[in-house]
Amino acid sequence: MNTAKSELVIKLFNALDTQGINFITMRGFDLIPYKVSQKQDVDLLIHPDSVKFATQIFEKKGFIASSIDPIDTVYLYGAHPGIFFVHKPLDIAIHVVEELAYKSLNKCEMVPLDKNLQESIFENKRRVDEIWKYMPSYEDEFLMLLCRCIYDKRTVPQKYMDRIKELFRIADMEKVKEYCNSVFMKSTELLLSTVAKGETEYIFERYITFCDY
Secondary structure, three states, X not given: OOHHHHHHHHHHHHHHHHOOOOEEEEXXXXXXXXXXXXXXXXXXXXXXXXXXXXXXXXXXXXXXXXXXXXXXXXXXXXXXXXXXXXXXXXXXXXXXXXXXXXXXXXXXXXXXXXHHHHHHHHHOOEEOOOOOOEEOOHHHHHHHHHXXXXXXXXXXXXXHHHHHHHHHHHOOHHHHHHHHHXXXXXXXXXXXXXXXXXXXXXXXXXXXXXXXX
16 A cells, blocks of 8 residues: 555645635546556546646646647547646556547547536536545436447446446436437437446447437
8 A cells, every 4th residue: 555645646636625626536536545546547627717727736746747648639629638647756647638528439539528518517516525525416427427438438347337327326317318418419318228228338339320310
């Protein structure tokens, strides 16, 4: 157990919080604070108005900014490159993005979600009594995981599958449907019914074969 690593991770999240950075921890909760590394990074969504100040906090803590996106990545419709903050001596990595953007089904194209969703995720974020301080609402997290599996991963890892099933039970499904309609349009009913039937592992295949547009 690396005490120095865990202490720095805790101090980093405390600093982001106390300095008023508008952020949400999206994924990697099980890695915080001991297991986060350059191979297993934690994902933060930071509001565009807070990115510059947040970068200063990372730098003061000894992090160096770089990119992990392929050099031929195209950022469409106002999407921005992510920032990969690395603390090499302690092997800590935090991946920061300023909007929810996912890979299109074309290679190396990043497309942001609807503007209303970009705003609502910050409005609806949950304060939690954990090191990572803030999480998405259940409804936003459900949408994000569907997008993550369909667009970025193009498969459904077991940990995402388990979480999607859990969120399906506790989220407000009317809100989920509203959010999903903005992203998946007519395929929303198919995707939600797939999860409802306990067939979450097939959401990518069902989405790419949906033809009733």
